Amino acid sequence: MAGISDYQDQGLDDDDYDDFDNSQRLHSSYQYNYPIENFNNYYQTSSRGELTLNLQKTPTASSFKSYQQTNFYDSPESEEVSLRRYLSHSISLVSLITENIISHPFIVLRRQSQVYQNSKHYHIHPARLFPVVCHLYARQGISALFKGLGSSLLVRGSLLAIEDVIDKITQWPKEINSRTTMKQFGQHLILKSISLGIVLPFYSASLVETVQSDIASEKPGLLDVFREGSSRWLAWSVPAKGRMLPVWALLPSGVCIGLSKYLFGVIIKGISTRILSRHYQNKEEKQGARSKDLSTINNEVELASNIISLITSEILFYPFETVLHRIQLQGTRTIIDNLDTGTQVVPILTSYEGAFDCYVTTIQSEGFGGLYKGFGALMLQFAAHLAVIKLSKWVFNQITEICSEKAPTKVTEFYNLEPTSISQQHGSTVSRSLSYVSSLNDEP
Structure with missing residues (x-):
């Protein structure tokens, strides 16, 4: 040797x-x-x-x-790949926060426009909302745009918790993928239907907290959404207040619209995922190099497909959401802000017999545009969502470039x-x- x-x-x-x-x-x-x-x-x-x-x-x-x-x-390439993977997960987290918290002011504006049947301005174009928002902020402050945020988060968390409990009790899958069988897919739809039906009264109570005016109503407590939702469950056959529709009249329309919206979103997400994956693959073949970090690309594809699915499903089911919100709010004696001026309050007084009657009455009295009241707020919501994602990507890319220059x-x-x-x-x-x-x- x-x-x-x-x-x-x-x-x-x-x-x-x-x-x-x-x-x-x-x-x-x-x-x-x-x-x-x-x-x-x-x-x-x-x-x-x-x-x-x-x-x-x-x-x-x-x-x-x-x-x-x-x-x-470790090589510089491996550390850079790990950093990009971490930043990709961070962008997904930012998108989740934007969808649930930052988008809430736009949800408040669009729901107030949807439920007011006698409004003169439909707010289909977002430009008409800017003076209204300025008036609301001058009179009530920023809290007028974030009312009902706590109850909305509680209802979404309750939906996930109920799905998890049903999954553990019945062994029905709460998520589906490409390997899901037809039997499992049917069980998954049953699980979703039961979860939506249980949460529907609490969603109605959260809707009231979201649209009611702060200056004309008492501010609700954090857990009042469960109390009001439980009272609607107990009033199964006889309405508790005036013309409030019973739960059995709300369940068919609420579950059908929620389940149809979910299925449409799943289909659009699957199609967009395949298209985006093929796009990234063709892009790498043209460059002559395949990326070693597939998880980062998968996260980007999943993020983009989720946004595409969210936008398309919200736009397509917007008229049905308007009908559902109006029949859920009927009989609750709710007073909302008048978005025609932004300086007044008005009561919600309707007498619909059900979802179909609400649809026909809206078309006859307000025209087809009445189903799209507040659509401008939805456009602003998606614009803000995409802007936050773009800004986050730019910031994270700058961080990656700075860190990659160092040993x-x-x-x-x-x-x-x-x-x-x-x-x-x-x-x-x-x-x-x-x-x-x-x-x-x-x-x-």
């Missing part, structure tokens, strides 16, 4: 000795002591003096232990590549030793 001494016997010049000397002084100054025996165990020279790597074919317990104790470092942390620690230490202590020694290490790697 040959070692460094064989190199010395073969007549190395002074520069080579200097390189070896610098390498030893570099390691000794930073307490990296590698004995000659370890070097001999891994390298050997052939008869022609070529340096070859001696690898063990079968790993032993001692070699595995020494492998664990060796200070390896990886473990590489810096291994070679001690701090600017001050290189310039002040061992500038020439480090550079010559590193050049020697790279020259060893380049040799055949």
Whole structure:
């Protein structure tokens, strides 16, 4: 077994000795002591003096232990891929927060426009909403745009909790994928229908808190949504207040609209996922390189498909949502802000017999545009959502570029590549030793 001494016997010049000397002084100054025996165990020279790597074919317990104790470092590419993966998940989290919290003011505006049957302005174009928002903010403050946020989050959380409980009791799948069988798909639809039916009265109570005016009504408590929803469940056959529709009259329309909207969103998400995946694949084939980090691409495809599914389903089912909100609010004696002026309040007084009667009456008295009242708020909601996603991507891309310009942390620690230490202590020694290490790697 040959070692460094064989190199010395073969007549190395002074520069080579200097390189070896610098390498030893570099390691000794930073307490990296590698004995000659370890070097001999891994390298050997052939008869022609070529340096070859001696690898063990079968790993032993001692070699595995020494492998664990060796200070390896990650490549810059792996650290950049990990950073991009982390930032991709962060963008998904930002999208979730935007959908549930930042979009709530636009939901308040659109629901107030939907339920007011005698309004003069339909607010189909978003430009008409700006003066109304200014008047509301001047009279009631920013809280007028975030009313009912707590109850909305509680209802959404309750829906997820109910689905999880039913899934554990019945073993029906609460999520579907490409490997789901027809039987499992049917069980999944039953689970969704039951969950929507249970949550529907609480959703109606949350709707009241979202649209009622703060200056004409008492502010509800955090858990009042459960109290009001439970009271609507108890009033199964006889309405509790005036012309309030019973639960059995709301369940068919509410479950059908909610389930149809969900199925449509699943179909659109599946189609958009396939199209976007094919687009990314064709883009990589044109560039001549395939990405090593598939999880980042999958996250981007999933984020884009979710946004496309959300936008298309909300636009298509907007008229049905208007009808559902009106029959749910009937008989609750709710007073809302008048969005024609933004400075007055008006009561909601309707006498619909059901969902179909509400649809026909709206078409006759308000025209087809009456079903799209407040559509401008929906346009502003999606514009704000996309703007937040674009801004988040830009910020995260800037962070990625800044971090990718620096050397990886473990590489810096291994070679001690701090600017001050290189310039002040061992500038020439480090550079010559590193050049020697790279020259060893380049040799055949």
